[in-house]
Amino acid sequence: xxxxxxxxxxxxxxxxRAGRMATNDDKKIKQLLDQVGDMIKHIPMENTPAESGAMIxxxxxxxxxxEDPYKTIKQNSINEAKALYPELKExxxxxxxxxxxxxxxxxxxxxxxxxxxxxxxxxxxxxxxxIQDFAIFDYEKFKSELEKSENILYLADNAGESVFDxxxxxxxxxxxxxxxxxxxxxxxxxxxDAIDSGIADVAxxxxxxxxxxxxxxxxxxxxxxxLFDTADMIISKGQGNYEGLSDINRSVFFLLKAKCSVxxxxxxxxxxxxxxxxxxL
Amino acid sequence: xxxxxxxxxxxxxxxxRAGRMATNDDKKIKQLLDQVGDMIKHIPMENTPAESGAMIxxxxxxxxxxEDPYKTIKQNSINEAKALYPELKExxxxxxxxxxxxxxxxxxxxxxxxxxxxxxxxxxxxxxxxIQDFAIFDYEKFKSELEKSENILYLADNAGESVFDxxxxxxxxxxxxxxxxxxxxxxxxxxxDAIDSGIADVAxxxxxxxxxxxxxxxxxxxxxxxLFDTADMIISKGQGNYEGLSDINRSVFFLLKAKCSVxxxxxxxxxxxxxxxxxxL
Numbered sequence: 001x002x003x004x005x006x007x008x009x010x011x012x013x014x015x016x017r018a019g020r021m022a023t024n025d026d027k028k029i030k031q032l033l034d035q036v037g038d039m040i041k042h043i044p045m046e047n048t049p050a051e052s053g054a055m056i057x058x059x060x061x062x063x064x065x066x067e068d069p070y071k072t073i074k075q076n077s078i079n080e081a082k083a084l085y086p087e088l089k090e091x092x093x094x095x096x097x098x099x100x101x102x103x104x105x106x107x108x109x110x111x112x113x114x115x116x117x118x119x120x121x122x123x124x125x126x127x128x129x130x131i132q133d134f135a136i137f138d139y140e141k142f143k144s145e146l147e148k149s150e151n152i153l154y155l156a157d158n159a160g161e162s163v164f165d166x167x168x169x170x171x172x173x174x175x176x177x178x179x180x181x182x183x184x185x186x187x188x189x190x191x192x193d194a195i196d197s198g199i200a201d202v203a204x205x206x207x208x209x210x211x212x213x214x215x216x217x218x219x220x221x222x223x224x225x226x227l228f229d230t231a232d233m234i235i236s237k238g239q240g241n242y243e244g245l246s247d248i249n250r251s252v253f254f255l256l257k258a259k260c261s262v263x264x265x266x267x268x269x270x271x272x273x274x275x276x277x278x279x280x281l
Numbered sequence: 282x283x284x285x286x287x288x289x290x291x292x293x294x295x296x297x298r299a300g301r302m303a304t305n306d307d308k309k310i311k312q313l314l315d316q317v318g319d320m321i322k323h324i325p326m327e328n329t330p331a332e333s334g335a336m337i338x339x340x341x342x343x344x345x346x347x348e349d350p351y352k353t354i355k356q357n358s359i360n361e362a363k364a365l366y367p368e369l370k371e372x373x374x375x376x377x378x379x380x381x382x383x384x385x386x387x388x389x390x391x392x393x394x395x396x397x398x399x400x401x402x403x404x405x406x407x408x409x410x411x412i413q414d415f416a417i418f419d420y421e422k423f424k425s426e427l428e429k430s431e432n433i434l435y436l437a438d439n440a441g442e443s444v445f446d447x448x449x450x451x452x453x454x455x456x457x458x459x460x461x462x463x464x465x466x467x468x469x470x471x472x473x474d475a476i477d478s479g480i481a482d483v484a485x486x487x488x489x490x491x492x493x494x495x496x497x498x499x500x501x502x503x504x505x506x507x508l509f510d511t512a513d514m515i516i517s518k519g520q521g522n523y524e525g526l527s528d529i530n531r532s533v534f535f536l537l538k539a540k541c542s543v544x545x546x547x548x549x550x551x552x553x554x555x556x557x558x559x560x561x562l
Contacts, residue, residue: 005297005310005314006297008293008297008314008318009290009293009294009296009297009314012289012290012293012318012321013290013293013294016287016290026286029286030286030326033286033289034321035322036318036321037293037317037318037319037320037321037322038318038319038322039318040293040314040315040317040318040319041315041316041318
């Protein structure tokens with residue numbers, strides 16, 4: 001997926017939001033906004049939004065010296081999600097279709113996204129998504145592919161969401177490799193965040209090698225690329241991974257909530273829709 | 282009121298929104314966003330947001346060649362407001378405090394603001410504002426000043442809101458001069474818009490001389506400045522006029538809804554609050 005014109009003002013919005021996470025120094029935030037404003041004209045529109053996003057978050061690190069502005073927020077999100085884990089596990093266990101309920105919960109976790117200018121209430125939003133209609137529902141394909149698969153590559157998105165991913169991975173009941181970002185970017189999962197979320201109990205955790213908030217294949221390390229080529233099934237969570245993989249030539253299942261108008265338009269759904277979207281199967 | 286850091290990303294948001302009103306040509310919109318991005322570092326933070334806003338809208342005119350991107354929207358807003366006029370007039374006539382009800386309706390009209398990234402529903406929002414508590418309620422001062430005044434300078438804001446202003450002007454029952462922008466900027470009222478709104482029936486219409494979306498005194502023409510100095514009472518509608526006049530040394534009554542967090546913070550109220558705010562009385 002390429003960068004849309006609407007992404008450009010969004011970079012400025014993200015800059016001030018993340019800048020304020022990193023520092024209270026208004027001079028540094030002004031410097032950040034000036035420099036991001038300057039960058040707008042240099043952003044290659046053929047890049048994915050996640051690649052350009054990486055440039056913004058890199059700039060925040062440079063100017064503020066803060067490596068992980070969302071560290072505390074990520075820890076809080078993980079703790080909040082962990083507190084919900086037993087109740088959600090019970091909901092899954094009591095449901096008629098455990099796998100589908102676990103998918104819904106994993107998608108609900110996708111609302112924990114601080115790259116987006118939207119407020120969320122985890123408990124309320126989980127309740128909504130448990131009964132929300134899917135705008136794209138490639139669930140039969142998902143089940144059939146899952147049945148045939150021995151090993152699954154699971155592309156992580158946000159910290160906190162990762163705890164909900166654990167619930168889905170438990171229902172998959174296969175060998176799963178959980179791929180995360182190489183460095184902290186927005187509130188995306190890193191190896192440490194995945195460990196803190198309890199993922200090590202249910203999957204092998206690896207880094208994709210990517211420093212952007214998405215799976216950008218030409219930035220991935222060889223280990224990830226080998227797994228990407230050979231995995232029986234790929235499950236991709238969230239917008240950033242979709243941005244990087246929407247145009248590739250292999251089967252991927254995207255589980256996400258379309259949280260911004262640009263992604264919704266690209267997928268062909270409405271903002272706030274949820275999807276299980278299969279490509280190239 | 283000075284420019285806040287949060288205003289800077291907002292200029293990019295306004296640029297794409299107004300750019301799309303002016304043209305469907307994505308190349309021109311890209312050029313606009315590139316140039317507004319470039320401008321960010323040059324925006325004097327001691328300026329009012331309305332002054333910097335004027336630079337953005339000037340840029341839109343330069344790049345697209347469209348003098349009045351909001352022309353159709355303004356006409357639609359005026360027509361929609363006119364259709365509500367008889368019903369609102371009846372609400373005022375039946376109310377216990379006609380003046381206060383007319384003030385509420387004039388403030389409700391202030392939601393017709395296309396400079397703000399918020400959707401509105403005129404009928405629903407009027408209903409809400411008719412019963413909403415005021416966050417600042419200098420109504421006794423307003424009444425006492427009105428009683429003593431013979432001539433009133435009324436500073437207009439948005440097209441459509443202007444029809445609701447007519448209802449308030451009718452209740453003021455004084456000689457009123459209605460001051461509008463010199464040129465089209467966002468959906469602010471121009472002389473033609475004021476005439477189309479029926480203001481000529483109840484007030485004299487003049488231009489303030491200002492090309493920005495607010496009352497910037499050092500841009501006003503001499504006629505306006507004379508009236509500004511000599512008027513018995515000044516009623517200022519909306520955010521843009523507040524931005525230009527919040528720090529001056531004469532009595533002004535601000536009637537507005539705080540539609541963005543920056544204005545709300547500056548006034549000391551919450552977003553979406555409504556106020557009758559008196560200064561220097």
